[in-house]
Amino acid sequence: MLKGKTALITGSTSGIGLATAHVLAEQGINLVLHGLMTEENGINLANEFATKYKIKTLFDNANLMESDAIGKFINRALKVMGTIDILVNNAGIQHTEGVDTFPESKWNAILTINLTAAFHTIQKSLPGMRKNKWGRIINIASVHGLVASKNKAAYCAAKHGIIGLTKVVALECAELGITANAICPGWVDTPLINDQISAIANNDGLDFEQAKYNLVTAKQPLPEMMDPRQIGEFILFLCTDSARSITGSSLPMDGAWTAQ
Ligand code: NAD
Numbered sequence: 001m002l003k004g005k006t007a008l009i010t011g012s013t014s015g016i017g018l019a020t021a022h023v024l025a026e027q028g029i030n031l032v033l034h035g036l037m038t039e040e041n042g043i044n045l046a047n048e049f050a051t052k053y054k055i056k057t058l059f060d061n062a063n064l065m066e067s068d069a070i071g072k073f074i075n076r077a078l079k080v081m082g083t084i085d086i087l088v089n090n091a092g093i094q095h096t097e098g099v100d101t102f103p104e105s106k107w108n109a110i111l112t113i114n115l116t117a118a119f120h121t122i123q124k125s126l127p128g129m130r131k132n133k134w135g136r137i138i139n140i141a142s143v144h145g146l147v148a149s150k151n152k153a154a155y156c157a158a159k160h161g162i163i164g165l166t167k168v169v170a171l172e173c174a175e176l177g178i179t180a181n182a183i184c185p186g187w188v189d190t191p192l193i194n195d196q197i198s199a200i201a202n203n204d205g206l207d208f209e210q211a212k213y214n215l216v217t218a219k220q221p222l223p224e225m226m227d228p229r230q231i232g233e234f235i236l237f238l239c240t241d242s243a244r245s246i247t248g249s250s251l252p253m254d255g256a257w258t259a260q
Pocket of ligand 1: 010011012013014015016017034035036037061062063064065090091092093113114140141142143184185186187188189190191192193
């Protein structure tokens with residue numbers, strides 16, 4: 001059912017986005033790969049996917065800080081691929097610091113990349129989905145879209161915000177065959193959290209693995225990091241017809257973090 005559809009995944013040069021790209025490509029889904037990578041490396045990555053999975057691919061390194069660049073990126077994707085059936089808003093950044101000293105530049109960057117960029121990609125992708133009477137919008141929020149942690153003012157604001165955006169899009173598209181959902185992961189083993197692990201290692205005099213374990217178990221009852229591929233497989237399920245009634249939902253994959 002999904003073979004031949006096209007998915008655009010922001011931030012698919014690393015971590016959750018890259019793992020999701022592999023999961024979708026295995027099903028014959030064509031891919032728009034995207035992330036902060038040189039044009040040369042990005043084209044190589046796209047070619048590797050095309051050869052390995054026998055799918056059509058495109059790479060773009062649009063900087064999500066710039067709304068004009070996002071517009072050009074989506075228009076290019078539509079022109080080259082013909083359609084965007086599945087939109088995964090995944091790209092994100094983090095900065096941890098108390099609210100008193102949280103730098104305005106970091107606040108603006110986190111809100112722009114983790115939230116505003118998704119508004120732009122959704123706005124540009126929706127007309128095609130409406131025309132096809134089919135679409136899947138999956139926003140990678142976080143457990144921090146549901147609850148807060150100290151030192152994450154901008155991240156929590158952006159992630160709570162993207163859950164609100166997801167709900168509105170779901171309401172506006174409910175009768176059009178388009179679903180919009182947010183996934184709320186706990187800890188996932190990706191480069192995004194390395195700075196937080198290193199900070200614990202430095203402050204507490206621990207090795208990286210022990211610091212990682214301490215970070216995970218501080219709030220998450222399941223004492224392990226998720227493999228990013230698990231999120232890709234959940235995204236794949238949300239794309240199937242069986243999931244057509246799941247829309248407007250914020251779906252935790254958090255090792256019981258928010259059950260407490
Ligand atoms: P990652 O650092 O491995 O990947 C981030 C991706 O975003 C990269 O491809 C990077 O190039 C891209 N990106 C960053 N800034 C960009 C910009 N200005 N323009 C274009 N692309 C940009 O991170 P990840 O852990 O895979 O994170 C993916 C998503 O999952 C993020 O939204 C993150 O908030 C969310 N998340 C992660 C975790 C976790 O524990 N890792 C937990 C919950 C939610």
